[in-house]
Amino acid sequence: MHDTASGAEAGLLEVRGLAKSFGGLRAIDDCTLSVRKGTITGLIGPNGAGKTTLFNLITGFFQPDAGAVRLDGDDITGLKPNAIFDKGLCRTFQTPREHPTMSVLENLMLVASNQTGEQFWNCWFRSGAVRRQEEEIRAKAMEVLEFVDLTRLADEYAGKLSGGQKKLLELARILMTEPKIVLLDEPGAGINRTLMKRLSENIETLREERGITFLLIEHDMDLVMRLCDPVIVMSEGHKLMEGPPEKVQNDPHVLEAYLGGQYAGAADG
Numbered sequence: 472m473h474d475t476a477s478g479a480e481a482g483l484l485e486v487r488g489l490a491k492s493f494g495g496l497r498a499i500d501d502c503t504l505s506v507r508k509g510t511i512t513g514l515i516g517p518n519g520a521g522k523t524t525l526f527n528l529i530t531g532f533f534q535p536d537a538g539a540v541r542l543d544g545d546d547i548t549g550l551k552p553n554a555i556f557d558k559g560l561c562r563t564f565q566t567p568r569e570h571p572t573m574s575v576l577e578n579l580m581l582v583a584s585n586q587t588g589e590q591f592w593n594c595w596f597r598s599g600a601v602r603r604q605e606e607e608i609r610a611k612a613m614e615v616l617e618f619v620d621l622t623r624l625a626d627e628y629a630g631k632l633s634g635g636q637k638k639l640l641e642l643a644r645i646l647m648t649e650p651k652i653v654l655l656d657e658p659g660a661g662i663n664r665t666l667m668k669r670l671s672e673n674i675e676t677l678r679e680e681r682g683i684t685f686l687l688i689e690h691d692m693d694l695v696m697r698l699c700d701p702v703i704v705m706s707e708g709h710k711l712m713e714g715p716p717e718k719v720q721n722d723p724h725v726l727e728a729y730l731g732g733q734y735a736g737a738a739d740g
């Protein structure tokens with residue numbers, strides 16, 4: 472299969488010949504793909520195609536057996552997750568990872584304080600400069616909460632939020648930094664239509680107004696069709712095809728990959 476994107480310019484994110492096995496299973500197998508700057512690129516494929524493993528490799532949570540990942544021309548292969556995050560490649564997880572016993576606001580402030588290396592939470596003496604910086608971080612956190620419409624929950628324990636609100640909080644935490652590209656792992660899973668609409672509007676606004684690029688894994692085809700262009704289809708650990716959503720949706724090879732996956736799943740189960 473061929474890449475339908477023009478492909479002439481280098482992508483913001485470039486994956487080349489990536490491989491990762493678990494025991495005898497090749498979860499990622501010679502995977503090459505590219506995410507162009509300023510796009511909301513969808514990553515779809517049947518269960519077990521390797522999408523989450525690919526995210527884990529790109530973001531440094533897994534080490535690849537072979538291949539390379541480049542961000543904006545920089546080789547980031549094998550760097551630790553924090554180093555990759557600091558370079559502007561951020562992610563969310565299928566299951567949100569909030570700090571449940573901290574407030575929503577504190578969850579956001581913690582991201583910024585981790586980045587500046589300040590020990591806000593166990594400082595005995597706070598200089599004026601540190602205090603001013605904390606105030607700036609608080610103001611930024613409130614601005615971000617306003618953007619994702621969680622202001623009224625600023626003082627609520629993060630653990631008490633609904634599944635959908637936790638997804639918005641994950642996005643908010645990322646917005647405390649200056650990301651170049653955001654990887655979203657199933658942002659639509661388990662959230663109601665209203666929150667889903669808000670989340671997709673937020674993603675579009677961030678792309679348009681802040682120039683943030685997105686790569687998102689999603690099983691909800693309505694969301695993919697509405698939000699993503701191009702769409703990359705993964706199957707058996709590598710890219711099967713790439714194209715505009717309507718083309719991908721009607722491609723017989725894509726249908727075959729999904730049906731094949733379902734048959735294999737039925738045989739396993």
Ligand SMILES: Nc1ncnc2c1ncn2[C@@H]1O[C@H](COP(=O)(O)OP(=O)(O)OP(=O)(O)O)[C@@H](O)[C@H]1O
Nearest residue numbers: 493496497498516517518519520521522523524525
């Ligand atoms: N840590 C691991 N140890 C062993 N096998 C793993 C591990 N992580 C993933 N796998 C296997 O690698 C393959 C790819 O899994 P992965 O979760 O990346 O697929 P996926 O496309 O994200 O699937 P889904 O859509 O169901 O989330 C699967 O066969 C899975 O069982």
